[in-house]
Every structure is written in C-alpha cells, then in structure tokens.
Amino acid sequence: MTLSISVENLSKQYRLGVIGNRTLYEDINRWWARVRGLPDPLEKIGEVDYGNRADGMIWALRDVSFQLKQGEVLGVIGRNGAGKSTLLKILSKVTGPTAGRIKLKGRIASLLEVGTGFHPELTGRENIYLNGAILGMSRDEISRKFDEIISFSEVEKFVDTPVKRYSSGMYVRLAFAVAAHLDPEIMVVDEVLAVGDAAFQRKCLGKLSENAGEGRTVLFVSHNMAAINRLCSRAILLERGRLIDDGSAPEITARYLAGAAEENGIRKWEMEEGPGTGELRLIEIRISDEHGVPRSVFEVSDQIHVNLTYRVHEPGLRFRCGVNFITQGVLAFSSIESTEVPRREAGIYTSVLQVPAHLLTESEYSINVSMFTSAGAKKHFVNLRDGISFQVYDSMTKPSARGDYSQNLAGVVRPMLKWDTAAEKIDI
Amino acid sequence: MSELPQGENWTDIILPQKKWLDWRVKELIRARDLIMLFVWRDFVSVYKQTILGPLWYLIQPILTTLTFTIIFGRIAALPTDQLPDFIFYLAGSVIWAYFAECLNKTSMTFISNSSLFGKVYFPRLAVPVSVLISNLIAFAIQFGLFLIFVLYYWLVVGVVSPNWSVVLLPFYVLMMAGLGLGFGIIVSALTTRYRDLQFLVRFGVQLVMYATPVIYPLSSIPEKYQFLIRANPMTAIVEGFRYSFLGSGTFDPGNLLYSFLFMLITLLVGILLFNRIESTFMDTV
Numbered sequence: 001m002t003l004s005i006s007v008e009n010l011s012k013q014y015r016l017g018v019i020g021n022r023t024l025y026e027d028i029n030r031w032w033a034r035v036r037g038l039p040d041p042l043e044k045i046g047e048v049d050y051g052n053r054a055d056g057m058i059w060a061l062r063d064v065s066f067q068l069k070q071g072e073v074l075g076v077i078g079r080n081g082a083g084k085s086t087l088l089k090i091l092s093k094v095t096g097p098t099a100g101r102i103k104l105k106g107r108i109a110s111l112l113e114v115g116t117g118f119h120p121e122l123t124g125r126e127n128i129y130l131n132g133a134i135l136g137m138s139r140d141e142i143s144r145k146f147d148e149i150i151s152f153s154e155v156e157k158f159v160d161t162p163v164k165r166y167s168s169g170m171y172v173r174l175a176f177a178v179a180a181h182l183d184p185e186i187m188v189v190d191e192v193l194a195v196g197d198a199a200f201q202r203k204c205l206g207k208l209s210e211n212a213g214e215g216r217t218v219l220f221v222s223h224n225m226a227a228i229n230r231l232c233s234r235a236i237l238l239e240r241g242r243l244i245d246d247g248s249a250p251e252i253t254a255r256y257l258a259g260a261a262e263e264n265g266i267r268k269w270e271m272e273e274g275p276g277t278g279e280l281r282l283i284e285i286r287i288s289d290e291h292g293v294p295r296s297v298f299e300v301s302d303q304i305h306v307n308l309t310y311r312v313h314e315p316g317l318r319f320r321c322g323v324n325f326i327t328q329g330v331l332a333f334s335s336i337e338s339t340e341v342p343r344r345e346a347g348i349y350t351s352v353l354q355v356p357a358h359l360l361t362e363s364e365y366s367i368n369v370s371m372f373t374s375a376g377a378k379k380h381f382v383n384l385r386d387g388i389s390f391q392v393y394d395s396m397t398k399p400s401a402r403g404d405y406s407q408n409l410a411g412v413v414r415p416m417l418k419w420d421t422a423a424e425k426i427d428i
Numbered sequence: 429m430s431e432l433p434q435g436e437n438w439t440d441i442i443l444p445q446k447k448w449l450d451w452r453v454k455e456l457i458r459a460r461d462l463i464m465l466f467v468w469r470d471f472v473s474v475y476k477q478t479i480l481g482p483l484w485y486l487i488q489p490i491l492t493t494l495t496f497t498i499i500f501g502r503i504a505a506l507p508t509d510q511l512p513d514f515i516f517y518l519a520g521s522v523i524w525a526y527f528a529e530c531l532n533k534t535s536m537t538f539i540s541n542s543s544l545f546g547k548v549y550f551p552r553l554a555v556p557v558s559v560l561i562s563n564l565i566a567f568a569i570q571f572g573l574f575l576i577f578v579l580y581y582w583l584v585v586g587v588v589s590p591n592w593s594v595v596l597l598p599f600y601v602l603m604m605a606g607l608g609l610g611f612g613i614i615v616s617a618l619t620t621r622y623r624d625l626q627f628l629v630r631f632g633v634q635l636v637m638y639a640t641p642v643i644y645p646l647s648s649i650p651e652k653y654q655f656l657i658r659a660n661p662m663t664a665i666v667e668g669f670r671y672s673f674l675g676s677g678t679f680d681p682g683n684l685l686y687s688f689l690f691m692l693i694t695l696l697v698g699i700l701l702f703n704r705i706e707s708t709f710m711d712t713v
Contacts, residue, residue: 093549096707102442
C-alpha cells in the first residue's frame with residue numbers, strides 16, 4: 001500500500017483577542033507608543049475572557065503527525081476546540097500551518113460546508129456548474145456527470161428554478177450531490193452530514209464509503225461516534241491541539257467517550273480571574289444532574305442542570321443570565337432569565353438553569369454564557385464563548401423521542417413530543 | 429517523523445510559508461473554467477436582479493458624461509483641446525471607468541469573498557482575474573457606444589480624427605488592467621489587516637481621477653507642473669487613448685513606456701504580497 005497523506009509535526013498558532021479590531025490608526029498608535037517606550041495603549045486591561053490563552057496566542061494544533069495509506073478512511077474526533085477543524089482547514093489549504101508540513105499525493109477535495117459558493121439568484125443547473133468549478137472540477141467533467149448529479153440530488157423537476165426558491169432540504173441535497181461526484185484521490189469531510197434528512201444522510205454515507213472502496217482516501221470529522229464507527233477503519237483523537245491517540249475506530253471512539261465521562265463537568269476560575277468586569281465576575285460553570293453532582297456525559301432521558309456561580313461586586317446590579325446551546329456548528333437554542341433580577345447585596349450567587357429530560361439530542365453541546373443588562377444601553381458583563389461542553393447520548397434502554405426507531409434522528413434538539421393518530425374513515 | 433520511503437512521488441506539499449516566487453501559475457491556468465464561470469456569474473446575477481439589466485452598462489457612462497459636460501464643460505468651462513465637450517468627456521469617462529472598476533472591485537477580493545475563501549481552496553487570484561474580465565465586457569459595451577459617437581463626430585461633424593495609433597487600444601487596456609489589478613490586490617492584501625482601507629479606496633480612486641487628465645487635457649496644465657501629472661501612470665494612457673481616437677492631446681512614447689514599467693512593478697509587488705497573505709489571511713479576517 002502506498003502512502004496518500006503524510007502529516008509531519010504540524011502546528012498552528014492563532015492570535016487571540018486582537019483579531020478583528022485592527023485598524024491602521026490603532027497600529028500606528030501602538031507603534032508610536034513603542035517608539036516612545038510606553039506600554040501598548042490599546043491593550044485590554046482586566047478583561048480576560050479566555051482562561052486558556054497565553055500572551056494572546058493559542059496553539060490550535062501542536063506537533064501533530066500521522067500518515068494515511070491510500071484508501072484508508074480516517075475519523076478525526078475530539079471535543080470542540082481540540083483542533084479538528086483547524087486540521088481540516090490546513091489540509092484543504094484554506095489556511096496555512098505555522099510549522100510542520102503535509103505531503104499529499106493526488107487531488108484533494110474538501111467539503112467543509114455544503115453549497116459553498118452557491119448563488120441564490122442562479123438556477124440549480126447553473127449552480128451545479130459554479131459549485132463544481134469552485135470545488136475543482138472542469139466544465140467538461142461537470143457536463144459528463146451532470147445527469148448523475150441531478151438524479152442523486154432528487155431535484156430533477158427544479159433544475160431550472162433559482163435555488164433561492166428551494167427548500168433547505170433540496171438545497172442541501174443538491175449541494176451534497178455536487179460534492180459527492182468529485183473525483184479526488186483524497187477527500188476531506190467536515191461535519192456536513194448533520195444537515196439534511198436521515199434518508200439522505202444514509203445515502204451520503206453510502207456514497208462516501210463507496211468512494212473509499214474505490215481506493216479513495218477520506219478524512220472525516222464528526223461528533224457522531226456511530227457514523228465514525230460505521231464509516232472509518234481508523235481514527236485519531238485530538239485534545240487541545242495534540243494528537244493523543246491513534247488506532248482502530250471502535251477503540252478510539254470508546255476511549256473518547258470514556259474520557260468525556262471522566263471529565264467532571266466543572267470549569268472554575270480563581271476569584272478575580274474569571275470572565276467578567278469589575279462589577280461582576282464568573283467563578284464557576286458546573287454541568288450537573290438534578291442533585292448537583294457534576295458530570296459531562298448524560299443520557300437523553302436525564303435532566304441536566306447548568307449551574308452558574310458568580311460574584312457580584314456592585315450592590316444592586318441589575319442583569320440577567322443567558323446560555324446558548326451550540327451543537328453541530330449550529331446555535332440550537334438560547335435560554336435567559338425571564339427578568340433582570342437585581343442582586344441586592346454584593347456577594348456570591350448561583351443561578352441554575354434546568355434543561356428538562358428529552359430536550360437535547362445525541363450530540364456534543366457546548367455552551368456560551370452571558371450576563372447582561374438591556375435596561376438603557378445593552379451591556380455585557382460576561383460574554384463567554386465555549387464555556388464548557390458535554391455529551392448527550394442515547395443508551396436506547398429507556399423510552400425516548402426515538403421510540404422504537406433505531407436509526408439517526410437529525411436535528412439539534414430532540415424533544416419528546418406527542419403524536420396522535422386516529423382513523424377518520426376506514427375503507428372497506 | 430520518519431524519512432519518506434523511497435519512490436514516493438508526492439504531488440503537493442503544504443508548507444508554513446509559501447516561497448516568494450511560488451506563483452502557481454499552472455494552477456491559475458487550470459482554473460480557467462472557474463474564472464470564466466465567475467465572470468458569467470457576475471454578469472448573470474447582476475442583470476437577473478435589475479429591470480434594465482445590461483442597459484446599465486450604457487446608462488452609466490452617458491449619465492457621467494452628461495454630468496461632466498454640464499459641470500466641467502458649461503459651468504466651469506474647462507478647456508477640452510478644441511473638441512466638443514461631449515466626446516471629450518465620454519472618452520475620459522469610458523476609459524477611466526475601466527481602470528476605476530478594476531481597482532475598486534479587486535481591492536474587495538478578500539473581504540467580499542471571505543466566507544468562500546474560508547471553506548474551500550482554489551487559486552485565489554482567480555477572483556481578481558475574473559473581475560478584470562467581467563469589467564472588460566462592460567468596457568467593450570461602453571467602448572462600442574464611444575465608437576458610434578467617434579464615427580459621428582469624425583464622418584458627419586468632422587472635428588475628430590482617429591489615426592494609426594488606434595492599434596494601441598489593446599495595449600492601453602492591458603496597461604489599465606495591469607495597474608487596476610496591481611493596485612487592487614495590494615489594497616486587498618492590506619485590507620485584511622486594515623479595514624479602514626476599503627473605505628479609503630473608493631474615495632481615493634475618485635480623487636486620483638482629478639490628478640489624471642480625464643476632465644481636462646494635459647495641455648491645459650502649466651508647463652512647469654506637467655511633470656507632476658505625468659508622474660501619474662494613468663496620464664499617458666488617457667492622453668494616448670484620446671490622441672488615438674480623437675486626434676487631440678499628446679502622444680508621448682516615453683511616458684507610455686514609463687506607465688508600462690510602472691504597471692509591471694505594481695503588478696509584481698501586488699502578486700508577491702497577495703501570495704504571501706493568501707495562506708494566512710483567514711486567520712486575520
């Protein structure tokens with residue numbers, strides 16, 4: 001077997017904090033201060049929202065090395081922020097590495113998002129050509145595969161309709177159909193299959209494994225361990241940018257789930273180092289069961305409590321707490337306190353959000369925590385992204401929203417809702 | 429990591445920093461289908477959303493020319509080398525529009541395509557190159573309009589006199605495309621760091637127009653200040669264009685050569701900078 005990919009000591013460093021607020025004026029200001037030997041006038045003081053950053057830099061990948069043989073299907077797993085997406089981005093040449101190198105053999109196609117470059121005003125037919133070319137196909141190649149793409153996408157009737165009139169399901173089907181018909185030697189797939197209905201997802205997974213059968217090398221990122229096990233022969237586990245395990249897919253997924261269970265579901269800060277401002281500071285985030293016992297793995301039938309502990313420094317401060325639940329790259333939902341409670345005295349408070357059983361789906365969730373006031377000018381005291389993450393799984397031993405259905409139920413939440421079916425008229 | 433087994437023939441190696449001279453021209457040539465599809469997308473999507481569609485390509489220069497004619501020709505009464513105001517300003521605005529549009533649009537390359545660039549790789553230069561070509565279509569339409577008026581003023585009125593140098597048209601266009609692309613991608617590379625630049629560009633291009641003999645002939649500038657205007661690489665092109673098609677203005681091969689060299693250097697700097705920024709810009713946008 002020949003090698004298809006060789007990743008050697010790959011590292012990627014990101015700058016935190018100063019991204020996005022660079023203007024020429026600020027840079028000149030910084031430079032002028034440096035010239036005069038003064039401290040950086042624009043450095044943020046007393047505002048540390050990321051506990052894990054050092055000097056405003058973060059290693060998204062650190063010394064990652066692995067090799068892939070031709071035809072291998074590799075699952076890449078890890079928690080949010082472990083570096084999975086960064087690895088895929090570097091492989092697909094969207095961004096460059098800071099150190100190390102990757103050697104590749106053959107054409108590489110990346111599917112980090114379905115429908116990249118789709119133009120809403122153009123018809124399905126026109127978008128197939130455009131999207132195909134963006135993904136690296138030549139015009140002839142697209143023409144040759146056009147009928148195949150159309151029939152795979154199941155939107156035959158609407159090829160000459162602008163895609164802005166498509167339902168989101170049709171849009172995704174068409175977009176995936178184009179990508180599925182690329183003929184690269186190496187294919188990089190991010191969690192794009194989370195969208196679309198279950199039947200189509202199965203079809204896509206089928207297409208991907210068929211590709212693998214043809215000797216195509218595939219890298220596949222997913223939070224769906226079942227999909228990883230079904231699709232991949234081998235998996236690697238990333239944690240905080242480092243590759244910590246490499247082995248057969250069932251082995252690695254088991255280790256990942258076990259590791260997630262050991263995590264205690266608590267994130268703590270020293271008294272004055274938590275995210276926040278002078279008025280209000282977060283001390284701890286704790287994900288727990290209804291008795292307050294911290295955990296980071298839950299069953300769909302468990303009730304989950306999000307406990308936010310914080311210190312109020314300013315008496316009478318009015319604000320409310322809010323939590324965003326993010327999964328599969330989507331903001332699933334947000335929940336906020338119904339009123340802006342004035343915390344009368346300075347001191348330590350805990351607010352508990354109860355997430356009922358059977359609301360979340362089988363997935364990894366990460367939460368953003370905010371504490372803000374919207375009385376007068378809106379002001380955020382705390383605005384923390386990726387506060388903590390936890391897993392929800394379905395052991396299939398208890399009643400749940402899936403009933404007796406054993407396959408994948410798509411979506412970012414999975415509430416248990418009531419169905420009623422009654423006979424209206426019986427044909428005799 | 430271990431040394432490579434013998435006989436491995438890698439087709440691609442991803443390194444932390446691209447070499448300054450690694451231009452990947454072959455990749456760009458292979459992306460020609462993509463470039464043409466971008467051109468076609470820009471063209472089609474624009475007219476699908478408007479009622480008048482491609483007619484806008486004609487309305488724009490006519491309105492600009494009428495405005496110039498009234499304000500600069502009638503009210504300010506600027507000299508026009510003894511030409512009718514209308515044809516003089518039409519020549520200036522048609523040729524300037526191509527350069528200005530090329531610069532304005534290519535300078536937005538990274539900002540307006542960040543979501544696309546963040547998800548998939550293709551030779552990034554395909555975007556600005558496609559902009560040059562789509563603008564060429566607009567220019568061809570506007571130039572057609574200009575030619576009709578030239579023929580009228582030449583054959584019917586008899587005040588303009590096109591000459592042999594009209595064969596230089598492709599050369600003028602090439603130089604403007606090169607200058608527009610060169611400056612545009614320099615700005616686009618810098619806007620990934622300094623967002624302010626995107627606001628400055630449109631305004632700056634407009635200001636530079638007044639430093640170019642678009643609304644006045646070079647001959648109306650006092651001799652001792654002419655070198656300032658001549659230092660502007662667009663001057664020789666605009667003057668040359670008017671000389672070729674209208675028979676007025678100055679034709680200065682030396683100055684044209686200067687513009688050409690200027691263009692080459694700008695383009696070189698632009699491509700070098702663009703290539704450097706290409707692989708890391710996603711981290712800063």
